[in-house]
Amino acid sequence: MAKDNSANSDENLMQAAEYVEKPESQLKEMWETLRQNKAAVVGLVIIALLALIAITVWISELIGIQILPYDPNYSDMTKSFIWPNAEHWFGTDQLGRDLFSRIIDGTKISLFVGVTAVAISLSIGVLLGSIAGYRGGKTDALIMRTMDVMLAIPSILLAIAFMAALGKGLDKAVIAIGLVSIPEYARIVRGSILSVKENDYVQAARVIGNGDSRIIFKHILPNIISLIVVRATLGISSAVLDTAALGFLGLGVQPPFAEWGDMLGRARGFIFTAPYTLIFPGIAITITVLAFNLFGDGLRDALDPKSRIK
Amino acid sequence: MLLEVKNLRTEFKLKRGTVRAVDDVSFTIDKGEILAIVGESGSGKSVTSLSLMGLIQKPGGVAGGEILFKSQDLSKLSQKELQEIRGNKISMIFQEPMTSLNPVWRIKDQIMENIMTHMKMSKKEALARTVEMLDTVGIPSPAERANDYPHQMSGGMRQRVMTAMALSCEPDLLIADEPTTALDVTIQAQILELLYQMREKFNMAVLLITHDLGVVYEAADRVIVMYCGKIVEEADVKTLFEQPQHPYTVGLLQSIPQIDNESDEHLFMIKGMVPNPLHMPPGCSFSDRCDRCMERCTKEMPELQEINGHKVRCFLYDKAEEGELSAK
Amino acid sequence: MNEVLMKVQDLSKYFTIDTDWRGKPVSVLKAVDEVSLTINKGEAFGLVGESGCGKTTLGKILVNLYSPTSGKIFFEGKELSALNKKQRRSYCKDIQMIFQDPYASLNPRMTVGDIIAEPIIINKLLPMSEVEERVIFLLNCVGLARHQRNRFPHEFSGGQRQRVGIARALAVEPKLIVCDEPVSALDVSIQAQVLNLLDDLKEEFKLTYLFIAHGLGVVKHISDRVGVMYLGKLVEIAPKKELYANPLNPYTQALLSAIPVINSEKKERIILKGDVPSPINPPAGCRFSSRCFKEFEPCKLNTPKLKEVSPGHWVACHLF
Numbered sequence A: 001m002a003k004d005n006s007a008n009s010d011e012n013l014m015q016a017a018e019y020v021e022k023p024e025s026q027l028k029e030m031w032e033t034l035r036q037n038k039a040a041v042v043g044l045v046i047i048a049l050l051a052l053i054a055i056t057v058w059i060s061e062l063i064g065i066q067i068l069p070y071d072p073n074y075s076d077m078t079k080s081f082i083w084p085n086a087e088h089w090f091g092t093d094q095l096g097r098d099l100f101s102r103i104i105d106g107t108k109i110s111l112f113v114g115v116t117a118v119a120i121s122l123s124i125g126v127l128l129g130s131i132a133g134y135r136g137g138k139t140d141a142l143i144m145r146t147m148d149v150m151l152a153i154p155s156i157l158l159a160i161a162f163m164a165a166l167g168k169g170l171d172k173a174v175i176a177i178g179l180v181s182i183p184e185y186a187r188i189v190r191g192s193i194l195s196v197k198e199n200d201y202v203q204a205a206r207v208i209g210n211g212d213s214r215i216i217f218k219h220i221l222p223n224i225i226s227l228i229v230v231r232a233t234l235g236i237s238s239a240v241l242d243t244a245a246l247g248f249l250g251l252g253v254q255p256p257f258a259e260w261g262d263m264l265g266r267a268r269g270f271i272f273t274a275p276y277t278l279i280f281p282g283i284a285i286t287i288t289v290l291a292f293n294l295f296g297d298g299l300r301d302a303l304d305p306k307s308r309i310k
Numbered sequence B: 001m002l003l004e005v006k007n008l009r010t011e012f013k014l015k016r017g018t019v020r021a022v023d024d025v026s027f028t029i030d031k032g033e034i035l036a037i038v039g040e041s042g043s044g045k046s047v048t049s050l051s052l053m054g055l056i057q058k059p060g061g062v063a064g065g066e067i068l069f070k071s072q073d074l075s076k077l078s079q080k081e082l083q084e085i086r087g088n089k090i091s092m093i094f095q096e097p098m099t100s101l102n103p104v105w106r107i108k109d110q111i112m113e114n115i116m117t118h119m120k121m122s123k124k125e126a127l128a129r130t131v132e133m134l135d136t137v138g139i140p141s142p143a144e145r146a147n148d149y150p151h152q153m154s155g156g157m158r159q160r161v162m163t164a165m166a167l168s169c170e171p172d173l174l175i176a177d178e179p180t181t182a183l184d185v186t187i188q189a190q191i192l193e194l195l196y197q198m199r200e201k202f203n204m205a206v207l208l209i210t211h212d213l214g215v216v217y218e219a220a221d222r223v224i225v226m227y228c229g230k231i232v233e234e235a236d237v238k239t240l241f242e243q244p245q246h247p248y249t250v251g252l253l254q255s256i257p258q259i260d261n262e263s264d265e266h267l268f269m270i271k272g273m274v275p276n277p278l279h280m281p282p283g284c285s286f287s288d289r290c291d292r293c294m295e296r297c298t299k300e301m302p303e304l305q306e307i308n309g310h311k312v313r314c315f316l317y318d319k320a321e322e323g324e325l326s327a328k
Numbered sequence C: 001m002n003e004v005l006m007k008v009q010d011l012s013k014y015f016t017i018d019t020d021w022r023g024k025p026v027s028v029l030k031a032v033d034e035v036s037l038t039i040n041k042g043e044a045f046g047l048v049g050e051s052g053c054g055k056t057t058l059g060k061i062l063v064n065l066y067s068p069t070s071g072k073i074f075f076e077g078k079e080l081s082a083l084n085k086k087q088r089r090s091y092c093k094d095i096q097m098i099f100q101d102p103y104a105s106l107n108p109r110m111t112v113g114d115i116i117a118e119p120i121i122i123n124k125l126l127p128m129s130e131v132e133e134r135v136i137f138l139l140n141c142v143g144l145a146r147h148q149r150n151r152f153p154h155e156f157s158g159g160q161r162q163r164v165g166i167a168r169a170l171a172v173e174p175k176l177i178v179c180d181e182p183v184s185a186l187d188v189s190i191q192a193q194v195l196n197l198l199d200d201l202k203e204e205f206k207l208t209y210l211f212i213a214h215g216l217g218v219v220k221h222i223s224d225r226v227g228v229m230y231l232g233k234l235v236e237i238a239p240k241k242e243l244y245a246n247p248l249n250p251y252t253q254a255l256l257s258a259i260p261v262i263n264s265e266k267k268e269r270i271i272l273k274g275d276v277p278s279p280i281n282p283p284a285g286c287r288f289s290s291r292c293f294k295e296f297e298p299c300k301l302n303t304p305k306l307k308e309v310s311p312g313h314w315v316a317c318h319l320f
Helices: A002-020 A026-036 A038-063 A099-135 A137-152 A155-166 A170-180 A182-197 A200-207 A212-248 A260-270 A276-303 B045-052 B079-085 B107-118 B123-136 B155-167 B185-202 B213-219 B237-242 B247-255 C055-062 C085-090 C112-122 C128-141 C146-150 C158-170 C188-205 C216-222 C240-245 C250-258
Strands: B003-014 B017-029 B034-038 B060-069 B090-093 B173-177 B205-210 B222-227 B230-236 B305-307 B310-312 C004-019 C025-040 C044-048 C070-075 C095-098 C176-180 C208-213 C225-230 C233-239 C307-310 C313-315
Touching (some): A026 A038, A026 A276, A038 A099, A038 A276, A099 A137, A099 A170, A099 A182, A099 A212, A099 A260, A099 A276, A155 A170, A155 A212, A170 A182, A170 A212, A182 A212, A200 A212, A200 C095, A212 A260, A212 A276, A260 A276, B003 B045, B017 B045, B017 B230, B034 B045, B045 B060, B045 B173, B045 B205, B090 B155, B107 B155, B123 B155, B155 B185, B173 B185, B185 B213, B185 C250, B205 B213, B222 B237, B222 B247, B230 B237, B247 C188, C004 C208, C025 C055, C025 C208, C025 C233, C044 C055, C044 C216, C055 C095, C055 C176, C055 C208, C095 C158, C112 C128, C112 C146, C112 C158, C128 C146, C128 C158, C188 C216, C208 C216, C216 C240, C225 C250, C233 C250
Parallel strands (some): B034 B205, B034 B222, B090 B173, B173 B205, C044 C208, C044 C225, C095 C176
Antiparallel strands (some): B003 B060, B222 B230, B230 B310, B305 B310, C004 C025, C004 C070, C225 C233, C233 C313, C307 C313
8 A cells, every 4th residue: 555655656756757857868968068068079070070081081092083182192203392382282292292182191091090099909908907907816916017017118119119029010000009008998997997896786786696797798897988988089199199109200101101190200301491391290180189189078077977067 | 143044045056947955944043052954855954054154056056035143144245254254153064074074184283273263372272272172072082182184083083073173163153964974873872962062061052954853852952844945844842843743744753763663564654755856846845745735735835834933834734813833 | 484594603704904915914804703693584684783893794795795704604404605606606596685875786877677677687587578577567566667667777766766776686586685774875754665665575575684774763663683783793682672672782772772762751871982993903802892881800801602591582791
């Protein structure tokens, strides 16, 4: 009798609540918060544009239509070092290649490198971090001390060391950059698993008979996915930067392909005679990195329920 | 009369609407009196106490009313002037003795700082007073414990330290916001006893905010029951517990499992739950949970009426003929 | 009626707080120290004590969240503590738990329906086609409506979440439910609703409860027998009426007297001196001796053992 009573009233209440307002989903609420962050929206728009450019260039290349004003890899020594003008918007480099076309073409490589490198470090990092955080004890100590050693070496140096072992080339650079940032993901994941693991719902999952792997994948990881996504977004920007650095040192993409860091590195001899050959690739790198950073920061705020506007 | 609150309104402006957390609340506290405000979560009891101290954070704010403390309106003072009064004339102890103390400061430094900001005292005098206060609140070997850091003390000890700090400037009013909720029963008994002694010793008034009716019964002189931001009943402690009038108060009292209750029957329960503050039922805010709800209750909000010092906000009682509260 | 469902013998759980450089423990927290008790089929056994007394640790050992340092656990006559990990897990579904904090005990990323269905699915109790029907049945049992199964925990109030937690525990048709302070995080008016619900379900599903709480009023309402713990030790066990009318251990007396009682004459309270000592370094002899108001000679020397002083009333105190 008494029970029916409460059931009814609860139901009435739920219906009443539904009538006046549909509870917002977490995703929608997140989007609302994100939308109010101007910087994050700007970041997102730039990222979308960059992605659009990269995909268009890539597809046009595949089907053999030239949509860029010039072939980015076609050199014509008679046209070297033309200052920016109506014909060559960003000017031409020492080999007479059109800089605008090369920078647009470079978007493809930079984004590819950023996303792939993060995918590598993310998958290995999350796996190692989960095992370390969940198992604890000796496993944890072994994994995390290895990560500490990796973190103790400057990342670019470590990437160069990996490159030395793997050899030159863009694919090798991607792997090197991916491997280098594994510890960051492993640490973040381990830390959050340690705190989420203590939640009653994880204990409850064990009481009802869940096995370890199901607890990790079904009950723990979904609750820290937001953190990982934020870190990955910021990670793309540092991967873009690292590729540029490797390119600058001549270890990344091999000529004649266009890559911003490589362009920067090759142009450094002409800093006084043709400064625009440095400035435009530099701006391209800055904008990309900035866009991912702005978006990543906004995402972090949006995913943090405490900073959400009620 | 030490404190008089008149028609206090505190609102929170949220994106989805304005929540009136404290709605037209008026009460007084006399010198040396312990007044308890009871209510469940969302009743506005804590917001009331924070409003008194000018501690409401954005997007909230006091939207109206007067807070007369010794005939000075606190709601009109600047933050700086309030600072003068906070910790000096009015002090506060909070629910969480774990987080209310700064973990990187020694106990004595925290109390001394408070003393030195509000009273003209030298460092030496302030230290002497600190030790004296720690002794007053019953901390054994106070001179040594004064050098401890908060984490070296237990929950009960920390609440004593908080009390010592709050009392160190001999306030006229102590606001105790759920002072015993985080503590074990045997420690709760100690702290309530301490509040009692301190009241006797300093003749200060205490505003006790709690959800625990047992604590109220033991400690308070007068009780205010709040529900959804409004006062629904006010009476002295004996009257309230012996002749509760408002259906909410009656229900609350009946729903508590008592240790002197011998029956194995089901507990009385108030149906449903506290309404969403953005979607209050029309009329009386308790109408949707009330088992004596009448048609009128769902249309208009009853006024708080007073008869012989017993105030109640309910249509069941009318300012009736004989001048006595009586159920129709 | 007095058929034993669970029997716990000299159960201990020590946590190592600090080790020296060889990994040898130098400071040990004795959370549960040689506790023995029996829980009969169909009863509600209340376990009270202040924070840090080990009552929650004891509950978590019984549901296999912790493995005991020593001691034996018998469930329906079978020694659980002797089983290996895999065999032990097959008993999991017979012993379930309801958690204290309804805000932390439900996975925020799963719908309420999934939360309740999960134990049925992983324990393969029903074919998939019947799971949903069962979930709706369970929701109704705890006073929630069928359409609420598609909602997420954050859309529910504390009391409703606790109902979901109860439905999850019921889903595997357990024999024993460890209720770890199921109402202490709830508002007074909601507490009564949940307590009544637990009472009803006990009848309906023929359940046995180990009801852990610090509120003596709550324990009295729901329990048949009550055990009192202090610093990892059981100090008194008695049938409910006997314990509340005639508490023997001085700690039980102090605990009862500390509770504010409404509408009784304001009584003379026993105010205990000092705080609960740290369980890492408990007093020698009887652990309550440092705060006890009846402490005498032997208390500091020997730890008292539980003795049956009258039928069903056990007490650990040198006075008896």
